[in-house]
Amino acid sequence: MPHCFRLTALALSLIGLSGVSSVWAQEERPAEVPAAVTPVNGSTAANAAPLPLEELRTFAEVLDRIKAAYVEPVDDKTLLENAIKGMLSNLDPHSAYLEPKDFAELQETTSGEFGGLGIEVGQEDGFVKVVSPIDDTPAARAGIQPGDLIIKIDGQPTKGQSISQAVDKMRGKSGSPITLTIIRNGGRPFDVKLNRAVIKVRSVKAQLLEPSYGLLRISQFQVNTGDEVVKALQQLRKDNKGNPLSGLVLDLRNNPGGVLQAAVEVADAFMTKGLIVYTKGRIQNSELSFSADPADPSEGVPLVVLINGGSASAAEIVAGALQDSKRGILMGTDSFGKGSVQTVLPLNNDRALKLTTALYFTPKGRSIQAQGIIPDVAVAPAKVTPENDPEFFKEADLAGHLGNANGGPDRPTGSKAPNQTPRPQDEDFQLSQALSLLKGLSITRNQ
Template sequence: MPHLSRLTSLALAIALLGATPLLQADQTPTATDVTSEKAPLPLDELRTFAEVMDRIKSAYVEPVSDKTLLENAIKGMLSNLDPHSAYLEPEAFLELQESTSGEFGGLGIEVGTEDGFIKVISPIDDTPASAAGIQPGDLIVKIDDQPTKGLSMMEAVEKMRGKAGSPIVLTLVREGGKPFDVELKRAVIKVKSVKSQMLDDGYGYVRITQFQVNTGEEVGKALDKLRKDNGKKLSGLVLDLRNNPGGVLQAAVEVTDHFLKSGLIVYTEGRIANSELRFNADPADASEGVPLVVLINGGSASASEIVAGALQDHKRGVLMGTDSFGKGSVQTVLPLNNDRALKLTTALYFTPNGRSIQAQGIVPDIEVARAKVTREQDEEGIKEADLQGHLGNGNGGADKLRSKGEKPVRLQDGDYQLSQALNLLKGLNITRN
């Protein structure tokens, strides 16, 4: 997409919450990019800082090195800005770069902070966390019996990472209930960004678990494969963004562009040079204008909300599910000269109609809460066509006998929200035709 070349002097990317942070953009900002004016140094505050550091070194019960004190001071500066800004030491910076490539070690769980506790934003598909039944909104109150109250998000993530196969116990609180333990084994997390399949004749399904560098390309391939599998243009499509914690800004723009022919996708506003960007759709439409339902929930954050918000503003599809997470800020990775980096919130993003998602989220067009689906046994009785000597149809139609055997289990059969999305698509096609 030609308009993406505008990401030149600013490393703009949307942060993922927790264990899989954002990807550094192709070009590192220079000092002139991120500093518009040099403000005078606050000499009184610097004298106070130096005095506090000197007092700690001379009076603290144990010796503390200058390096430790200064690094703690840097961490303090970042931690008191917002939940998504952080100082990344070499190991954390390396993990950040690895995570958006789609493979990293840990539990496969995205986390944030709430009231001093670690809160689950979403488990990632096909990981120990999702297999253990961990849900968005769960509070992690202990990690291996150590309370998480007061831990920073980065500290909690570090404790949950570890060697593949090693055990870990998380103590969770769900919806204000009693604490309970979940035993897991760490694994090498290989995240497949895009999954797709046919739900029914003519109706396709695309799920995006996380926005990685190549997600836009993968969605394009998935749409092409669904079209070929169907043998003709699709009758409808479900785009599933539930429990998708976000990812790379450029990937969100590319995915949205597959469903639009023109118009604004997203724009950003910030203080530093080149932080005010606008991304527009190009004329190509990989989805061929197919009727679209987009599924979102409280675990849909960041880049997911960019896609959902743009499609909703353009009335390109129907949003179904529950309110999204509400992360509308942009993070920039600013590498330092010692294998460290700053992950700094530098801008807010807005939907085409100028909506800020920050702390509000996207409200679906049709609210459908998560529910368990239980299918009763269909005890079909004898039909007219089963009776001996019954009359024929008269119009030449074949007899419709009682069905025998079990029906195959489909993806939508155990997923109430997905089944409602599919029913809506079928209804839209009936009225359109």
């Protein structure tokens, strides 16, 4: 594809929940901009304002005073690294200084394997807030939900801790226990006990909900997610006895984002023309645009896209592109609202800067920063409680009734359909609504 960029070690751009930490706990991942984003060039540097000498003198004086008067000795390296962290922390929630351990873990996350609990977390009112649990991880299996506030980790309050400190406490040896104290929807605190694990995330899962209707779930955007989506579409057709699908649900709920190029490739799997996304920034290579090519792995399948407040960044890029191009109907609740792109700029000594370098825009020029994407059809999550249908006296119960003209069997009161195995849509209200909409579209389209 003309818009494909090769990822290199020079720079990895991300669009995930930056500032959000994914609990392996993992620090939130931005969405990836093409690989080699170069540093500010000479002309830009030449036009920059001169160094503020007075402020630099103040910095040197503060450094000297701390070294001389602080209650305990502090070495220069620690003070300077803390100064760098402070410089980044006051830019925006998604820019950060990555020490060797953090940098290595970020690289693991984009490849799809890391250790911990499996939650994307951020901060709210000084507490750790769950952005989304990752599918098939200890956090997801324990029932942790988006919006949960983690107020204690193993009995220690999180109030006042930095997100990195909280994330470090949630990391640990695979199999080791941990207790999170959670407040949900303003209720009373309760404890959730989990065991840490090595998290191997499958970013794409697919299955038939029923004949001709498929579900494609993307839990996060990793380097290979685009290829996995194409393979999943091919497998769904095979599972449907080689016939094209009549409808597909693309589930992006609780998807915290990931690699930008993967988001572009996923959107391109459903689009055959037009702009997918474009970015605007200040440095060389930060202004980019990505367009769809004519190939159509989805075969034009009618599409409903599920989003919610845990759908962020790269997930919002895909949702926005499909909404603006009218390729799919968005259903669910408003998305997270992260419209910035981070670039990982390696430094010496295995360190890196994760720096916000651009804003992204949907094909129609919409920035979703701090606003999110509004679904076309608003459907709040709800618990599905099936009710038994009342039994009615039917024609087949009448003595001497005529048989069916086509020779089919009678269906008197009490006759039951064959036992059906549980299906995802039976307990997922939003998913069942998406499937119902696809069926309605199929009926009207084929009339």
